[in-house]
Amino acid sequence: MTITTRFAPSPTGYLHVGGARTALFSWLYARKHGGTFILRIEDTDLERSTQESVDAILQGMTWLGLDYDAGPFYQTHHFDRYKEIIQTLIDQGDAYYCTCSKDELEQLRTEQMANKQKPRYNGKCRNSGKAHPGVEAVVRFKNPLDGVVTIPDLVKGEIVVANKELDDLIIARTDGTPTYNLTVVVDDMDMAISHVIRGDDHINNTPRQMNILNALGATLPHYAHLPMILGSDGARLSKRHGAVSVMQFRDEGYLPEALLNYLVRLGWSHGDQEIFSIDEMVEYFELADVNGSASTFNMEKLLWLNHHYIMHSDPAHVARHLSWHIGQLGIDPTTGPDLVDIVKAQRERSKTLVEMAAASVYFYQDFDGYDEKAAKKNLTVGADAVLMRLHEEFTAVAEWEKEALHQVIMTVSEAMALGMGKVAQPLRVAICGSAVSPAIDITLALLGKEKTLTRIEKAVNYIKSVN
Structure with a gap:
């Protein structure tokens, strides 16, 4: 099997810690098996997607050193392909037009919740849904009514979902633009993605996407859903826990190798080893060794790792990263001693490059x-x-x-x-x-x-x- 993985962020914000770990695990799996790692920008949410966010994602990937073999591909460049697939599903009877209004759907939802039922579309237009000129309509996928979807998840183990629990999801909006679950399916199919490695917040999407892939006669990829990352208080990691943007870690003086080493240990292990070079990560990484339960982000441990890398990395490598921090202080490092010598002199007492830069100003000014x-x-x-x-x-x-x-x-x-x-x-x-x-x-x-x-x-x- 040819291994092809992808990292597919939505450009609605910075590259966060959870996304960086997903990218790392996908990258490691491809590198270990001689495969291809693809970067795909899922920018179909036109209201929230921004070029600034795209730039932040690309910058974060570059800083981390997670090089991609193909891409970045942008979903907004493939709307014609998505429309073609939507029409194919309609033509073969696996999708239909739904003219139910927002008011109708909201009333249905209210009634279901009052009756303590799971809110879901009731299939009103399932067998009669056709396009009517001048009438707004979405397109829904006709999900199977019977049977189950079995996900042989490479991290979580086998997950079984009954089709009756899945409603007919919308695959095209009233303006004809495709929705997330449709675009992901088409891209994974067209790019021959062999392994979908992503956060477990996507588990609910997976059986729906598998049903669409089956309707298209596509080969199903292998799925691996990574557990979430928690803050020290047990809640999902967020801005209030501190630095969650990859580039914020750069700004606070962390080396990319330290962050990668820390991220790889969030849910994965290789014996009792704590320190891993990039080559060791590639050599030892296996999805089977990823823990299925959530991990807790510990800033103190990351800081300890960062000091280790400052102490033991090639001083010339550390100096290249230190140069940016020196520049942020308004200092041209060519006006004083060589930064390699500064690193050698200051590394023992510096846990971050911000500390090292601040402690070295007097050499230059x-x-x-x-x-x-x-x-x-x-x-x-x-x-x-x-x-x-x-x-x-x-x-x-x-x-x-x-x-x-x-x-x-x-x-x-x-x-x-x-x-x-x-x-x-x-x-x-x-x-x-x-x-x-x-x-x-x-x-x-x-x-x-x-x-x-x-x-x-x-x-x-x-x-x-x-x-």
Whole structure:
């Protein structure tokens, strides 16, 4: 069998976490089996679909690195094909025109609910529904009245639905535009989708779509319905739980590999392993190992994973992502030390790239003031003498590298009979503006000789002005 999967989002908002996991699982399954992964934009909801949402979906897929082999295909480009299929269903007696008004349908619904019946269309036009000039009509699929639909779901197990529980769904609106359940069926058939991997909120649609596929004589795909993702309170994950847009995670300083690693573990496992490279995900992924119950999104665990990836990924790769965050602060990273060196210096203390970027501003831009607490403790009477001595020694350094810089600090400490802290901390506050930085010799090496000397002079003047 040739494996073909698809990710088919509706462009009515951003690419959210649930959608990203669906895309990931579909992508992994295709990659594992040498298949094809298709991106399809289901944009037939003309009122809610926007180009902005399309762009957000494409941007999210690119950032995650989920490359597609075909597409993006847009359903709005295939209306002629959908109309052709609708007419085919009508001609072969598997669909009919329904002229029931909204008022009639609402009254029917009210009566059914009052009688504690399941609201559903009663089939009034089923055997007499024809097109009448000037009369508004939808087209309904003539669902089988008897028998059952059996879904051999690859995640949930066998699901059986009686046809009597399914009403005759609308497949074309009064203006002739096709509805979701029709377009999905046609696209899955035409694109020869072998495996439909999607959220379990579509389970109710699946038996209807299978009946339409059967009416068209199409080969049924395999279905795998993924359980929903819950917030920490047990409710379905939503905006109120925090970051649910894929690009929001980018904005908050997460690496795409960390998010992918976290998403793959939401409902899937491979033994007790927690950390997976992309290649390992492809090698180990099986739909049979997907848990059928809901998963809970845990921001703390994602943050832990992100720190792991910042620590252990190729610094050049991390630097490429850090560059965007540095740019968001209005900084051109070419005006200071190489970002690869910044990553190496800052990665141990940075859980996100936002933290790393904010903690690295002083390497690229001068600061106007000092952290109040750090200055009060370290830029005091006597510290100016230490800084002046350091300035003198640093001026004489020919090769500005951390071993020589470390030796200067040691020499000044011994010459002035001061502990290392009494020398290094005033220096750190002078050149960084705060009492926190990487190792002082590394910080000096990254900052450069000119900036170091200028900032020491500025700190000496500051001490004299406030004391």
